Amino acid sequence: MDFLPIFMSLRERRCVVVGGGHVAERKLALLLRAGAKVDVIAPALSEELLRLAASGQVVALRRAFVDADVDGAALVIAATDAPGVNEQVAAAAQRAGVPVNVVDQPEVGNVVMPSIVDRSPVVIAIGTGGNAPVLARMLRAKLESLIPQAYGELANLLGALRERVRQTVPDGVARRRFWERTLEGPAAELMFAGRRAEALANIERGLAAVETARPPEGEVYLIGTGPGDPDLLTFRALRLMQNADVVVYDRLIGDTIVDLCRRDAERIYVGKSRDRHALPQHEINQLLVRLARAGKRAARLKGGDPFVFGRGGEEIEELAAAGVAFQVVPGITAALGCAAYAGIPLTHRDLAQSCAFVTGHHRADGGEPDWAGLVRPQQTLVFYMGASNLDTICASLQRAGMDSTMPAAVVERGTTLAQRVVSGTLTTLPALVAEAGCQSPLLIIVGAVVGLRERLQWFEQAITQKT
């Protein structure tokens, strides 16, 4: 992050705008909206600026800028069309320790002005660090159309009730629930429809009900977050991630996905770290029960789908036994995500009538898959967790009768920008993958459909294409 977004109070504070044209007018208008007292400085001023000065809304100084003009100012904006003057203003302000924005030369000052969506007191600021103002404006247009005009009034209403709600519902978690329930209920819609009195009555009723309610009960959301690309989350996953008080996640979940959880949700990492083993499964199960019993809404994030090689079943078995409420949110499993992003249809009218998901992680106690049972005509096989067993898998399939020229591919870090695909045949694949240095997480896909990739790949370029 190159700039820290903050909201600055300028009410009754002296600000300086250097420049006398339209750009200066625009910036000045913003400062006035924020209640600032503005000096505008330029040898020549536009009619509008003169009018504002005549009506006493700004102080106009019709002369060239001098360094001392920045002294004691809360914010300086350089808005002239002379880069040399703008630079002089920026240098003077920075020497005096005053924040300065230089219009159209963001790198010269130290403050950039965001695009804003104004539903005061709700204000959304969009910045691109000065890199792409047009992008910020496009985003702003989208938000303008999404956010009802009455948002500001809604915020004012909530603000007026805030102290009373704080007294009635002293517990922080319970209070947040109350507000969430209120805003998800009819009150917000009533406000948007301009029916303020009814909205207020609705909130009052809710508040009266809280006083007699039992303490909130916790819940666990077992959420499949897909194979990596955050765009593949479901709406429901995102909604519950935003709802959760605490997030429990492990190694396969990328930061971009964890960051989509509510900002102030507590984060508990249960995966392997350098100095620590992963938390054993039974401890994770107990942790979830404990969190829910403490009244928390816990989001347990799982890569892919929670019920496909995700041990999600074990986690909720314990919850069910403990009588804890839970929901399961399906996710896009690695096989589906990797196949789509690699251009390999898992079934095909002519080539594959079935598809099996198989674990490639064979237990030490001899639990190998039934190889002969897997070798069936027109069936696609997808192996999860097979990174260290690729040789065995390819050899065992051939021993069980699969054609050694059967197309096979490895998809490494599928659906992410780091995705790599190596394809070959049962005979050639292990050496090609070793050469490319592919590592877990990777998926092995075996079957005639792998050959379609040559025509259907769209997401990245092939690394190796030998059949």
Ligand code: SAH
């Ligand atoms: N529940 C998960 C699977 C967990 S098992 C799901 O439904 O996808 C972990 C295995 O999933 C990894 O060893 C790897 O084989 C596979 N996997 C998960 N994400 C992957 C990705 N982005 N690319 C390739 N394979 C992936």
